[in-house]
Amino acid sequence: MLGNDDWWRDAVVYQVYPRSFADADGDGMGDLEGVRERLGHLADLGVDAVWLSPFYTSPMADGGYDVADYRDVDPIFGTLADFDALVAEAHGKGIRVIVDLVPNHSSDQHPWFQQALRGERRDRYVFRDKPNDWESIFGGPAWTQVADGQWYLHLFAPEQPDLNWENPEVRAEFRDVLRFWLDRGVDGFRIDVAHGMIKADGLPDVGVKEGPQAEMLGDEIVPYFDQDGVHDIYREWRPILDSYPGGRMAVAEAWVSSPERLARYVGPDELHQAFNFEFMMADFHAKSFRTVIEKSLKEAELVGAPTTWVLSNHDKPRHVTRHGGLARARAATLLMLALPGSAYLYNGEELGLPEVLDLPDELRQDPAFKRRGESRDGCRVPIPWTSSGDLGWRDPWLPIPPAWASLSAEAQQDDPDSTLNLYRAALRLRKRHPALGGGTLKWLDSPRDVLMIERDPGLVVVLNTGEEPVSVPGEVLLASGPLAADGAIPPDTAVWVQR
Numbered sequence: 132m133l134g135n136d137d138w139w140r141d142a143v144v145y146q147v148y149p150r151s152f153a154d155a156d157g158d159g160m161g162d163l164e165g166v167r168e169r170l171g172h173l174a175d176l177g178v179d180a181v182w183l184s185p186f187y188t189s190p191m192a193d194g195g196y197d198v199a200d201y202r203d204v205d206p207i208f209g210t211l212a213d214f215d216a217l218v219a220e221a222h223g224k225g226i227r228v229i230v231d232l233v234p235n236h237s238s239d240q241h242p243w244f245q246q247a248l249r250g251e252r253r254d255r256y257v258f259r260d261k262p263n264d265w266e267s268i269f270g271g272p273a274w275t276q277v278a279d280g281q282w283y284l285h286l287f288a289p290e291q292p293d294l295n296w297e298n299p300e301v302r303a304e305f306r307d308v309l310r311f312w313l314d315r316g317v318d319g320f321r322i323d324v325a326h327g328m329i330k331a332d333g334l335p336d337v338g339v340k341e342g343p344q345a346e347m348l349g350d351e352i353v354p355y356f357d358q359d360g361v362h363d364i365y366r367e368w369r370p371i372l373d374s375y376p377g378g379r380m381a382v383a384e385a386w387v388s389s390p391e392r393l394a395r396y397v398g399p400d401e402l403h404q405a406f407n408f409e410f411m412m413a414d415f416h417a418k419s420f421r422t423v424i425e426k427s428l429k430e431a432e433l434v435g436a437p438t439t440w441v442l443s444n445h446d447k448p449r450h451v452t453r454h455g456g457l458a459r460a461r462a463a464t465l466l467m468l469a470l471p472g473s474a475y476l477y478n479g480e481e482l483g484l485p486e487v488l489d490l491p492d493e494l495r496q497d498p499a500f501k502r503r504g505e506s507r508d509g510c511r512v513p514i515p516w517t518s519s520g521d522l523g524w525r526d527p528w529l530p531i532p533p534a535w536a537s538l539s540a541e542a543q544q545d546d547p548d549s550t551l552n553l554y555r556a557a558l559r560l561r562k563r564h565p566a567l568g569g570g571t572l573k574w575l576d577s578p579r580d581v582l583m584i585e586r587d588p589g590l591v592v593v594l595n596t597g598e599e600p601v602s603v604p605g606e607v608l609l610a611s612g613p614l615a616a617d618g619a620i621p622p623d624t625a626v627w628v629q630r
């Protein structure tokens with residue numbers, strides 16, 4: 132498996148949110164050693180790669196997306212030696228490793244920003260005598276004033292000052308950071324806020340709009356996102372990735388206004404992939420999924436590379452809750468895992484975990500909660516490993532609902548109908564039938580609330596989002612839930628069928 136340069140095109144990538152995956156040292160926070168110890172779980176699941184959300188030195192103002200040292204591991208998560216051991220063992224199991232790169236902003240504790248606060252070398256950040264009208268994605272103004280009266284830009288929390296990418300020193304630094312991790316053997320990067328970095332010349336006001344600016348994102352191009360200049364950065368990075376053997380890749384987290392804009396991030400001289408968030412935003416309805424799938428395939432055609440599929444991540448409510456229950460979530464997962472391209476799974480989704488909706492406010496840690504009243508903590512609750520006692524976590528950093536004992540990896544391990552075993556079976560079949568993640572897709576005639584997609588000649592995916600059962604067009608290879616007594620596919624169920 133390792134060694135194939137195009138591995139990422141149909142890869143199933145598992146996102147580890149390090150604070151919440153597995154805790155080896157018992158301090159209530161997950162760590163790299165915890166990930167290493169649980170690689171067996173990921174190998175049994177059958178994923179091709181793991182993507183690690185940030186584990187770098189960080190004061191954790193935004194769960195590690197505020198980096199104080201891009202070349203080291205935060206003591207909470209371990210050491211560089213732990214990282215090396217994790218990479219070596221993952222590779223030994225045939226699992227590739229993708230790390231998160233956060234280039235739009237650093238932590239306010241980064242030595243560069245500390246120096247800037249002392250009034251020296253402010254050219255690495257965006258300091259101005261007066262703020263403009265830009266707003267932080269987490270709510271409130273995107274500018275904070277320092278002691279001597281100047282203001283600095285932070286598109287996210289004040290603890291996340293935006294770097295000045297017009298400064299060649301910043302560019303050189305990140306080229307070097309890329310090499311640092313490539314030299315340590317990483318197989319790829321997830322680029323955080325890949326549509327940020329370059330701001331429109333002169334930092335023009337957005338202009339008066341109704342409601343928070345964050346609500347406009349996705350519909351319009353704002354002067355701080357998706358600027359043309361950002362593509363020059365990726366054109367600098369691509370030759371670096373290509374200069375290493377084994378198919379090193381990068382995937383963009385870019386929230387832009389259309390598939391056409393997204394397509395500009397991907398190609399032989401820029402990044403390999405971009406997250407296709409439209410699929411994550413689709414409703415649980417055949418029509419909604421079909422519209423998004425068609426759009427995504429168009430985008431893939433534009434860039435000549437297969438798209439990505441995501442149902443859950445660390446920023447959005449888990450899809451069990453979003454789609455209205457476990458049955459639907461399992462059905463949506465079977466749909467996703469039979470679409471051409473690569474699929475990204477999130478920390479614990481293989482256990483069918485729901486969003487935790489009742490976290491006490493005083494325990495919420497997301498900086499967006501204080502600024503905007505919205506919190507992403509509910510999808511970041513540590514995942515249950517054991518079905519008794521502390522569920523595998525001594526004093527976890529967010530409380531785990533006691534009811535999750537029955538959702539633990541241990542509880543699901545030997546239950547053939549468990550969500551864990553559904554994911555395992557799906558990934559096994561996906562390996563056996565490479566056409567499930569690749570190849571072409573043909574829409575078959577179906578009732579209005581039903582999707583019927585032919586993948587390989589003979590392999591068909593059926594998703595029933597309606598209220599009536601539908602009959603099965605062949606031999607069932609895998610079903611997301613129990614079939615009706617007469618073998619029909621009940622509502623909120625998907626099946627993979629061989630004809």
Ligand code: GLC
Pocket residue numbers: 193196197233287323324384445446
């Ligand atoms: C990305 C991350 C999110 C983080 C933000 C700022 O959107 O996914 O978790 O808060 O960037 O780095």
